[in-house]
Amino acid sequence: MSRFLALLFGRLPIGWLQLTHSRTRFAAALAGVAFANVLVFVQLGIMNSMATATVKPYLFFDADIMISAPDANSMTEGGNVARQWLLQALADPEVATGTGLFIANVTWQRPTKALALTTYGVDPVQPEFLTGEIKAKSGTLQLQNAGLLDRFSRGLPRDEAAAIRPQTPLSFEASGTTLTLYDTFAGGGGFGGDGYMVVSDQTFLNLFPARTSGAPDHILLKVVPGADPDAVALRLRDLISDKTLRIRSYAAAAQEDLTYQQTKRPTGIIFGFGVIIGVLVGIVIVYQVLSTDVADHLREYATFKAMGYGQWFFLGIVFEEALILGVLGFVPGFIVATGLLTLMAKATTLPLLMTGQMAMMVFFGTVAACALSGAIATRRLAAADPADLF
Secondary structure (H helix, E strand, O other), X not given: OHHHHHHHHOOOXXXXXXXXXXXHHHHHHHHHHHHHHHHHHHHHHHHHHHHHHHHHHHXXXXXXXXXXXXXXXXXXXXXXXXXXXXXXXXXXXXXXXXXXXXXXXXXXXXXXXXXXXXXXXXXXXXXXXXXXXXXXXXXXXXXXXXXXXXXXXXXXXXXXXXXXXXXXXXXXXXXXXXXXXXXXXXXXXXXXXXXXXXXXXXXXXXXXXXOOOOOOOEEEEEEOOOOOHHHHHHHHHHHOOOOOOEEEEHHHHHXXXXXXXXXXXXXXXXXXXXXXXXXXXXXXXXXXHHHHXXXXXXXXXXXXXXXXXXXXXXXXXXXHHHHXXXXXXXXXXXXXXXXXXXXXXXHHOOOOOOOHHHHHHHXXXXXXXXXXXHHHHOHHHHHOOHHHHO
């Protein structure tokens, strides 16, 4: 390593030699940096999983415009909207068709654990508003009290989910109604429930008799080919009588939901502060290590200073140490964090993944934090007078 660093820096690797002079202190410093990396990685992983889980339900449906209640900050929050606004929206020549979307939570009481399923009620005769597996299997939703289940629901054994097929359906009781699951689709547990379920709008109203067909949670619209959803949404705000409705493109609705979850909901704010705390912990740890190292070798530095070496020389040594701590501390932190995220994903079914973007962000952030700590640690040396150190 010394030879490599000598070639890299073009001089004797003084920083490396000082760090490795006390192997115990060096190992403790690397462990501290690795711990800070693990903390940041886990918080970023949870934040990313929250973003993925927030946007995932929007991927179940194919729409261009969403009409929601004024207080609908997310897909699952807010009041209902009147179906009459769908009829008014259809008066726009560039609105091709529309449908109502019903949303509520259904509890599946199981012997070991009750599953909370975010349930969507859709019109099965309008499969153009559905995507992927849900669209391909939506024909079974025309059967009475039929449903499609998220096979990745948290707490649902994989072999039991795999056994759900049209030939071998599974029935259970919910809200006084016997639901029959004829097939599954790929969803995944989110922060608001254990999984998802899709039923027809009529089945949904059987499950929730207090709800009416004239008041869905959202209205989904498709525009004619070539039309701009944002432009159509802007016109609909003038066309529809209720000016308090949230009328925006489907993509904008998903982005607004994500922004709300990350900046307004307590969970998003807490995870964001967790990342900041992890960075601060790393800066403090590295600063303590470098500050102690500078103090221990202050006489040697003073000798260099008396010989005419400038502040940039000392900054180079400390930055060398910071770079070594940042790079070598990142590796074990990355390995441990990847293992933790994998275990957490398996236990929670949340989309907790180590991504290349996360790795690059944390790596460069670690190096920058170490460099900042090094710059702070050299302040004492910059003000020192060699004559006062002997």
